[in-house]
Amino acid sequence: MDIQKQLNNYIIEVEAMTCKLERNTLCRDVSFGLRQGDHLTILWKDGLGKSTFMEICTGLLTNNYTGIVKHYGKDVKHCSSELLMKERSRTGYVFQNSALISNHTVFDNIALPLRYHSTKTNKEIDDIVYQQIEKYQIIDIQNLLPEMLTTSQAKIVAFARALIVDPDILYLDEPSLGLDHESFDFIVDIMKEFAQKDHTITLLLTKSLSLSKALQFPIAVFHNTKLNFNERSRCKK
Amino acid sequence: MARFYDITESAGQAATKLYYTIIHMIFLWSDTIVSLLTVLNPRFKGNKSFRRQVSFQVLFTGVEAFWLIGLIALLCGGTVIIQAINNMPNFGVGEYFGKLLKIFVVRELGPITTFLLVMGRSGTALTAYLGNMCVNKEITALKAMGIKPVDYLVMPTFVGMVLAMICLNFYFAIISIFGGLAVAKIILEIPYLIFLQKAFASISMFDVYFILIKSIISGMVISIVSCYFGLTVNNIREVSMVVIKSFVVSGAIRITIKITILALFFRQLFPEARAFFQ
Numbered sequence: 152m153d154i155q156k157q158l159n160n161y162i163i164e165v166e167a168m169t170c171k172l173e174r175n176t177l178c179r180d181v182s183f184g185l186r187q188g189d190h191l192t193i194l195w196k197d198g199l200g201k202s203t204f205m206e207i208c209t210g211l212l213t214n215n216y217t218g219i220v221k222h223y224g225k226d227v228k229h230c231s232s233e234l235l236m237k238e239r240s241r242t243g244y245v246f247q248n249s250a251l252i253s254n255h256t257v258f259d260n261i262a263l264p265l266r267y268h269s270t271k272t273n274k275e276i277d278d279i280v281y282q283q284i285e286k287y288q289i290i291d292i293q294n295l296l297p298e299m300l301t302t303s304q305a306k307i308v309a310f311a312r313a314l315i316v317d318p319d320i321l322y323l324d325e326p327s328l329g330l331d332h333e334s335f336d337f338i339v340d341i342m343k344e345f346a347q348k349d350h351t352i353t354l355l356l357t358k359s360l361s362l363s364k365a366l367q368f369p370i371a372v373f374h375n376t377k378l379n380f381n382e383r384s385r386c387k388k
Numbered sequence: 389m390a391r392f393y394d395i396t397e398s399a400g401q402a403a404t405k406l407y408y409t410i411i412h413m414i415f416l417w418s419d420t421i422v423s424l425l426t427v428l429n430p431r432f433k434g435n436k437s438f439r440r441q442v443s444f445q446v447l448f449t450g451v452e453a454f455w456l457i458g459l460i461a462l463l464c465g466g467t468v469i470i471q472a473i474n475n476m477p478n479f480g481v482g483e484y485f486g487k488l489l490k491i492f493v494v495r496e497l498g499p500i501t502t503f504l505l506v507m508g509r510s511g512t513a514l515t516a517y518l519g520n521m522c523v524n525k526e527i528t529a530l531k532a533m534g535i536k537p538v539d540y541l542v543m544p545t546f547v548g549m550v551l552a553m554i555c556l557n558f559y560f561a562i563i564s565i566f567g568g569l570a571v572a573k574i575i576l577e578i579p580y581l582i583f584l585q586k587a588f589a590s591i592s593m594f595d596v597y598f599i600l601i602k603s604i605i606s607g608m609v610i611s612i613v614s615c616y617f618g619l620t621v622n623n624i625r626e627v628s629m630v631v632i633k634s635f636v637v638s639g640a641i642r643i644t645i646k647i648t649i650l651a652l653f654f655r656q657l658f659p660e661a662r663a664f665f666q
Binding site: 206209211232235236237238239240241242244246248250251252253254263264266267268269270273276312316322 | 433434436517521525526530531532534536539540
């Protein structure tokens with residue numbers, strides 16, 4: 152009964168959210184919710200505040216907007232920072248610019264969330280990271296710093312870092328930007344593999360039609376500051 | 389023409405800003421202490437990067453500055469001894485050059501020179517580094533992974549900086565004495581033993597504690613102020629400004645702390661001075 156109740160509840164819930172940055176209105180009266188097993192693609196033109204919207208949805212930004220953003224039924228504005236940090240240890244976030252830590256090597260970047268959150272020993276963590284590096288075929292660049300990587304390589308490392316903690320929720324902010332064809336296909340496979348896992352949630356913000364077609368997640372489109380749902384009413388509120 | 393109202397308004401805004409800056413720095417300092425106590429708890433198993441980050445900071449602040457600080461300490465010690473031995477006999481206190489070296493170089497010049505060098509070299513670099521991390525969304529990425537920037541960046545920097553400052557201050561004191569020794573031997577041909585006897589006889593445990601406390605305060609001020617200003621950057625244009633701000637503010641805070649401590653505990657710290665004026 153509890154499991155059924157949990158499945159019906161929204162894990163991420165946005166209610167009547169309006170966001171204004173200086174004079175520009177980013178979005179107006181946006182509402183949607185994601186339950187376990189939901190995957191949503193939001194198509195949005197460049198330069199209109201995708202990253203800010205994503206930061207609001209993840210609870211990283213708690214000002215600059217009106218309305219309610221709830222995670223696991225709790226308003227992120229009123230959650231303690233400890234609770235939010237604990238929750239974030241089970242989420243993955245791929246940034247538009249990859250946002251790898253600049254003075255850490257690729258290996259250290261991937262190991263970072265595990266070293267901070269996990270109670271495993273350093274040896275066990277290194278083994279897990281090495282397996283991840285093998286899976287993502289980045290063995291030859293594991294000792295390089297982020298500045299030496301190409302855009303595609305940095306993006307793949309960002310995926311490896313986001314997914315190393317085996318997250319429940321994956322936030323993707325323009326993940327296909329600057330990727331070559333091979334890396335694009337590789338990342339699509341990774342995202343599909345993640346979506347096939349039970350009870351996972353994906354929120355993808357992109358301008359790329361080819362990515363949304365390749366993934367075949369339900370699509371919502373931002374148009375004139377409004378969010379319009381094209382398919383599958385389940386995510387719609 | 390600026391109206392009186394504009395001037396008072398600007399002054400009020402500046403005072404309010406200063407007040408909030410100080411309050412936020414105190415909060416950052418307290419968060420750092422809490423984070424440090426958490427890591428030092430033997431039952432705490434997380435944050436395994438702590439040692440790595442601390443050793444990186446000690447390497448950058450302490451080890452890489454060794455040559456520079458050593459050279460300046462050598463020059464300070466040598467210069468003070470040359471001037472002391474040339475001029476002190478005129479006042480009839482020629483035999484007190486060891487005490488002068490202790491009071492002037494080991495107690496005062498050493499800590500302040502080390503502070504200025506470390507602030508100028510490591511503190512500003514740290515502010516710029518954190519500022520760039522903010523601009524490149526690396527700080528946001530840490531938060532998105534559930535990693536508190538205070539735990540991962542500020543606290544190891546704080547520990548590393550304090551450790552490095554302690555080592556550098558004692559290193560400065562020792563090298564300045566040897567600088568004086570070299571000058572005394574080579575230029576003035578004073579025997580080693582007499583010099584070392586006079587220099588070390590005047591150094592007491594009080595001086596050791598004095599240097600220790602000064603190093604800890606300097607390390608704390610540099611790390612907290614640099615991290616605070618580094619973490620407040622919003623865009624790339626602000627980076628150069630916060631670097632300058634962090635240098636000036638940390639100097640001002642260091643001087644304020646020193647004046648406050650001297651004003652409160654001068655009589656207890658320096659009983660000789662009290663006896664002299666009575």
